[in-house]
Amino acid sequence: MAVLTDFEASVFKLVAKIPQGKVTTYQALACALGKPRAIRAAGNALGKNPNLIKVPCHRVVRSDGKVGGYAGGAITKVKLLKAEGVQVVRNGIMNFEKIFYNFK
DNA sequence: GCTCTGACGATTT
DNA sequence: GAAATCGCCAGAG
Numbered sequence: 001m002a003v004l005t006d007f008e009a010s011v012f013k014l015v016a017k018i019p020q021g022k023v024t025t026y027q028a029l030a031c032a033l034g035k036p037r038a039i040r041a042a043g044n045a046l047g048k049n050p051n052l053i054k055v056p057c058h059r060v061v062r063s064d065g066k067v068g069g070y071a072g073g074a075i076t077k078v079k080l081l082k083a084e085g086v087q088v089v090r091n092g093i094m095n096f097e098k099i100f101y102n103f104k
Numbered sequence: 105g106c107t108c109t110g111a112c113g114a115t116t117t
Numbered sequence: 118g119a120a121a122t123c124g125c126c127a128g129a130g
Contacts, residue, residue, distance in 0.1 A: 005127080005128075007126095007127065007128085008127090008128085025112095026111080026112055026113085027112080027113070030112090030126085035125095035126070035127095037113095037124090037125050037126060038125075038126045038127070039112045039113060039125070039126080040110065040111095040112055040113085040124095040125060040126055040127075041110090041112095041125085041126040041127040041128080042111095042112085042126085042127090043110070043111050043112055044109085044110050044111080044112095044126085044127060044128065045111095045127080045128090046111055047110060047111050048128090049111085057111080060111080061111095062111085062112065062113085063112080063113065063114090064112090064113085067111090068111050068112080069110095069111030070111065071111075074111085077111090106130105107129105107130085108128105108129090108130085109127105109128090109129085109130100110126105110127095110128095112124105112125090112126105113123105113124085113125085114122105114123090114124085114125100115121105115122085115123085115124100116120105116121085116122080116123095117119105117120085117121080117122090
């Protein structure tokens with residue numbers, strides 16, 4: 001079972017809600033948690049990556065439009081996103097603005 | 105209880 | 118426009 005903290009569990013719970021073909025940013029994620037300043041903490045939680053398959057952590061990208069990082073490598077992350085219909089411009093930069101998922 | 109690290113963000117140079 | 122620096126929060130040692 002998850003030996004994670006409440007904060008991490010909250011992050012994974014939100015990330016797991018991201019539908020296929022959509023992506024979100026670490027900022028929106030932290031904001032959804034009620035702590036827009038805890039961007040690093042949210043990213044740190046995903047960094048644990050306890051359920052890489054169950055949690056679509058690859059759908060979480062940076063606010064800059066870059067894919068950010070991934071436990072399996074940023075290359076794999078972009079690959080998965082492209083497979084879901086995400087338009088990757090270049091250098092791992094994508095048009096997440098058109099497929100942005102807003103937590104609600 | 106203090107310090108370092110980290111899948112980040114925004115600002116400044 | 119790109120690179121570097123500072124600032125932020127939470128977890129682990």
